[in-house]
Amino acid sequence: MNRINPAKLLLSKWTATQPRHKEKHFLVTELFRDDEGSVLEIELQAVLTRRSERLAWQSLQDAERWKIGWA
Numbered sequence: 001m002n003r004i005n006p007a008k009l010l011l012s013k014w015t016a017t018q019p020r021h022k023e024k025h026f027l028v029t030e031l032f033r034d035d036e037g038s039v040l041e042i043e044l045q046a047v048l049t050r051r052s053e054r055l056a057w058q059s060l061q062d063a064e065r066w067k068i069g070w071a
Contacts, residue, residue: 006031006039006057009017013069014044015061023048025070031057 014026023046030043032054042060045052060066 002061002066004057004060004065009039009042009057009060012068013070015069016069017065017067021049023051 009028009032012028014028018025018026024047025047026044027049028042029045029048029052031039032041032043041054042057043052043054
């Protein structure tokens with residue numbers, strides 16, 4: 001499991017362990033917060049295609065799907 005501080009995710013780099021559509025490297029481009037300021041979701045953008053998806057930040061903790069940094 002990847003240990004993550006959600007407040008420091010903005011502009012962090014991630015590598016998909018099982019790339020789809022040649023999308024392997026990703027960048028966190030936006031944080032979505034609740035009224036108290038806690039991070040709920042992130043926007044993850046593929047570097048190659050610029051396709052974005054919104055997902056819960058906790059999904060990045062799955063080491064079987066994501067690695068920290070660009071490998």
